[in-house]
Amino acid sequence: MEEPTILIVDDDKWSQRQLALYLGKWGYKLLFAENGLAALKVLKKNRVDLILSDQYMPQMDGMELLKVAQREHSGIPFIILTAYESIENAVASIKQGAYDYIQKPINAETLQITIRRALGYQRLTEENSKLKDHLRGLYSFQNIVTNSPGMIDALKLAEKVTKSPSTTVAIYGESGTGKEVLARAIHFAGEGMKNKFIAVNCAAIPATLLESELFGHKKGSFTGADCDREGKFDLAQGGTILFDEIGDMPLDLQAKLLRVLQERTYERIGSNQLLKADFRVIITTHRELDKLVKEGNFREDLYHRINQFPIFLPPLRERREDIPLLIDYFLDVFRKELGKHLPGISEAATNVLINYHWPGNVRELRNCLERAAILSNEELIRPKHLGISSLETEKNAHGHKDDISLNITLNSDTFSLDAVIDHTLKAILKRCNNNKVHAAELLKVDRKMFYRRK
Numbered sequence: 001m002e003e004p005t006i007l008i009v010d011d012d013k014w015s016q017r018q019l020a021l022y023l024g025k026w027g028y029k030l031l032f033a034e035n036g037l038a039a040l041k042v043l044k045k046n047r048v049d050l051i052l053s054d055q056y057m058p059q060m061d062g063m064e065l066l067k068v069a070q071r072e073h074s075g076i077p078f079i080i081l082t083a084y085e086s087i088e089n090a091v092a093s094i095k096q097g098a099y100d101y102i103q104k105p106i107n108a109e110t111l112q113i114t115i116r117r118a119l120g121y122q123r124l125t126e127e128n129s130k131l132k133d134h135l136r137g138l139y140s141f142q143n144i145v146t147n148s149p150g151m152i153d154a155l156k157l158a159e160k161v162t163k164s165p166s167t168t169v170a171i172y173g174e175s176g177t178g179k180e181v182l183a184r185a186i187h188f189a190g191e192g193m194k195n196k197f198i199a200v201n202c203a204a205i206p207a208t209l210l211e212s213e214l215f216g217h218k219k220g221s222f223t224g225a226d227c228d229r230e231g232k233f234d235l236a237q238g239g240t241i242l243f244d245e246i247g248d249m250p251l252d253l254q255a256k257l258l259r260v261l262q263e264r265t266y267e268r269i270g271s272n273q274l275l276k277a278d279f280r281v282i283i284t285t286h287r288e289l290d291k292l293v294k295e296g297n298f299r300e301d302l303y304h305r306i307n308q309f310p311i312f313l314p315p316l317r318e319r320r321e322d323i324p325l326l327i328d329y330f331l332d333v334f335r336k337e338l339g340k341h342l343p344g345i346s347e348a349a350t351n352v353l354i355n356y357h358w359p360g361n362v363r364e365l366r367n368c369l370e371r372a373a374i375l376s377n378e379e380l381i382r383p384k385h386l387g388i389s390s391l392e393t394e395k396n397a398h399g400h401k402d403d404i405s406l407n408i409t410l411n412s413d414t415f416s417l418d419a420v421i422d423h424t425l426k427a428i429l430k431r432c433n434n435n436k437v438h439a440a441e442l443l444k445v446d447r448k449m450f451y452r453r454k
Helices: 013-025 036-045 062-072 084-095 108-138 149-161 179-189 207-215 251-263 289-294 300-306 320-338 347-355 361-375 390-397 417-431 436-443 448-452
Strands: 005-009 029-033 050-054 078-082 100-103 169-172 197-201 240-244 280-285 309-312
Touching: 005 013, 005 036, 013 029, 013 108, 029 036, 036 050, 036 062, 050 062, 050 108, 062 078, 062 084, 078 084, 078 108, 084 100, 100 108, 149 179, 149 309, 169 179, 179 197, 179 240, 179 280, 197 207, 207 251, 251 300, 289 300, 320 347, 320 361, 347 361, 417 436
Parallel strands: 005 029, 005 050, 050 078, 078 100, 169 280, 169 309, 197 240, 240 280
Antiparallel strands: none
């Protein structure tokens, strides 16, 4: 591993020599400049891992160099060297972005520890930046593959709301439709991605613990609170908090959440200190909240507050045109994850997937393809690899799971109940490819009806 390069900026030659003696002995590569202007020229021509700068120099001092370096060479740790009487100014430099300051005359041990910490901080910053770039790519809107008009409309809405971090977003859809994936895409596309994405599963955390999980608590605030603890609200500051399956949140906690959303403040349990709620709020649910409101199981005022910007994700059975796209996408993922040569999928297997009703939506499709990718011996994926019975596929192909729309037009002279029934039977028979058994199952009647009404 290449040793870090440190730029020493000081107009005092004796001070430069002293620093060079220490840093050279510790194995660092060194560059030198006598003031800020000279340092900027060095930075343009060389990779520098840390800047060690005196505070007072002619032409451009350390504070001015710090400002320019932050603007043009962000990410390089900056340490100020200062005399005792300039401590106040050195502290001010930290507020402006310096990593730390070292007081003159220089103590070798303090210098060595400070440099090590600064370089460690730089490595963490670079790793964090790379991780964020990876996550931004992983949860990009571009990774949500679709040709479905309904899904395209949902993505357009989601992209627009990324520019409004104070707006509460409500994502509705069946389990497995990708609600959390879309929530993460909103987070990583917005300014909030600089900080954390915190997901709270309202259905998985016991009601007795959920309040403490969200708000945090002070030591001694209740039995078992043996220390101060940060809550999810604390962790989400400057980022995003997702309330997954908010329909399962207890009513008493709903009232407290409403207050947080309205006042944008909260208090830890056992504390009177008001804390700012500086985070984006996204909620997801597979339940119809308006029905829960009518049943008395969800607060109406909270419903109207969180329904500020609703986005609806269609189930996979309503976007079958996306299934071939999703197949290609997931197989590419599994090629990388499994390190396996997967030639593709047969037409017969593709038809099975297109005709299946997918109660678990995209999540179930992914699981199905992962199983098939594991079972296939680096050959085309075939129906036998999918684990979907032909009966289930056949039923769906005849409309057992999809919504049914009948467009019947009758002349007023011949309009009657019998005429409506006859036209309905013909329409269903056509939908079921003239298979009377399937048509009867769909209508929930005896198939003999089709013979009696000839």
